[in-house]
Amino acid sequence: MDLIPAPQAVLLDEDGRRFAFGPEPVLDAGPGTGSVARWLRRELGAATGWELPGIGAGTGNGSGVEAGAGSGSGSGAGAVAELRLRIDPGVAGERGPEAYRLDIGPDGAELAGATAAGLFWGAQTLRQLLGPDAYRKAPLPGRTWSLPYASVADGPRFGWRGMMLDVARHFMPKDGVLRYIDLLAAHKLNVLHLHLTDDQGWRIEIERYPRLTEVGGWRPRSRRGHRASPLWNETPHGGFYTQDDIREIVAYAAERHVRVVPEIDVPGHSQAAIAAYPELGNTDVVDTAALGVWDDWGITENVLAPTEAVLRFYEGVFEEVLELFPVEVSPFVHVGGDECPTAQWKASAVAQERIRELGVDGEEGLQSWFVRHFDGWLAARGRRLIGWDEILEGGLADGAAVSSWRGYAGGIAAAEAGHDVVMCPEQQVYLDHRQAGGADEPMPIGYVRTLEDVYRFEPVPPKLSAQAAAHVLGAQANVWTEVMENQDRVDYQVFPRLAAFAEVVWSSQPAPEERDFAGFEGRMAAHYARLAAQGVDYRPPGGPLPRQRRPGVLGRPIVGAPPNV
DSSP states (O other): OOOSSOOSEEEEOTTOOEEEOOSSOOEEEOTTOHHHHHHHHHHHHHHHOOOOOOTTOSOSSOOOEETTOOOOOOSSTTOOOSEEEEEOGGGOTTTOTTOEEEEEETTEEEEEESSHHHHHHHHHHHHHHHOGGGGSSSOOTTOOOEEEOEEEEEOOSOSEEEEEEEOSSSOOOHHHHHHHHHHHHHTTOOEEEEEOEETTEEOBOOTTOTHHHHTTTEESOEESSSTTOOOEEOSOEEOOBOHHHHHHHHHHHHHTTOEEEEEEEESSSOHHHHHHOGGGBOTTTSOGGGOOOOOSOSOOSOOBOOSHHHHHHHHHHHHHHHHHSOTTTOSEEEEEOOOOOOHHHHHOHHHHHHHHHHTOSHHHHHHHHHHHHHHHHHHTTTOEEEEEGGGGGGOOOTTOEEEEOSOSHHHHHHHHTTOEEEEOOHHHHBTTSOSOSSTTSSSOEESOOOHHHHHTOOSSOTTSOHHHHTTEEEEEEEEOOTTOOSHHHHHHHHTTHHHHHHHHHHSOOOOGGGSOHHHHHHHHHHHHHHHHHTTOOOOOTTOOOGGGOOTTOOOEEOOSOOOOO
16 A cells, blocks of 8 residues: 555455446445535545435446446445445544544445544545545546555544745745645645744735735845845745635635644744834834835844834734634644844843843843743633744743744753644754755755655654653644745645655654655655646656756755754
């Protein structure tokens, strides 16, 4: 079975028998399975031409039969539907609420999930077993469909299996985000972290502050490649999601059991907001009215002013964000909290007076105060704050969580202190980093992180105590888009490595050095065909295609193996 991610337990028929579907299979959807039934009818229906009528609604000539056997009994009275969906809490066992069981035999396929989420993940396995053409948008002429006799019992290793998508540096239109939700779901990933604001753009409509998108959503030009590159794209860049776009994204994700984590970055990475509303910046130090949305990469000195007015402004922003991202889909709200230069605060009389009023420890204490304010504000509204690991430096409320990006160290410290952690160390799972050391890699950034390197990533450091390890919610791969100007570039950097990452966070894994990468690589042969059927512009195993290269555009490669920090 060429399944990715690999299931926890599989029992294959020794004789290699298969169940062959007729032209009009019947779908028996039990109580609580309606959303998965709709998904199957829409997605499998497009690829196969099946309508998948319910029991009693069939035409009587569509029963599936064992491959090579005689005709079936039809979908009339007494017939067994070829596809059967059930919710069965007993499936959970030790595998948890996202567990499922798939049984395929002479009567077709029965899929049971501990919950609707588990059932949906089982449907992804069913689709993989049907073959790459099950991912197409229209049926191919003469195509027939069958499944191997098998029993699959499966469930995830981690509850947080995510990808961070930076839509601030380069905007991805709404349809591209919906497409990536489908790609996450196809790999049994269940968290999309949307990086919505940064120095280079503000991507979410806030009705009470329209200039955030009218001004902050656009920049005059963009650097091509790393910030050392002399090349510029002089075409203005930008875009944003309307509030109805966001509602659609959230609803689309929820139907696919993907949680969406919105990120509104404070107090650094905020020049786009300051360009829109100059009073948000340190006006006693900088002529903030002269600032525009930043057109370069890196870290700008222009950060938010530590004033009550700025807090009230961002409370207004977060009030609208909470309405757009309901707690059922978005229990966590990300506030960034990273890479906040303090030079302007050091020079600002207003900031220095604030430090004295609060009695905090200098400018670093001021940054911590900023984050802790929203920690309490969000907690009072039933949400949990999550931020990059710098937020640990000033102490956190009990419910706050940490995205450990600078390495493992922040995650280890947070977990040992009793905070939940999402592991996303840049040295391991930053997918903007280059995939090989060759000269043809487009705009090479960072360390070489091959498919095998990602496959051997381990989210739980061995030095963690068992009690602390329980605080590792899971992991996510981060996709920063400074050098990914369009969807094809994102595809190239993300795939196939996201498939390896998906197996790391879903499947039971031995120690990194003991993992069967050769077996995974063998299964990838079938998975490349699935990706191709979905139109994913992945990096081929042999290196980039000519059109995927970016000759003459500088990156920032780092030589050697990444440190384990």
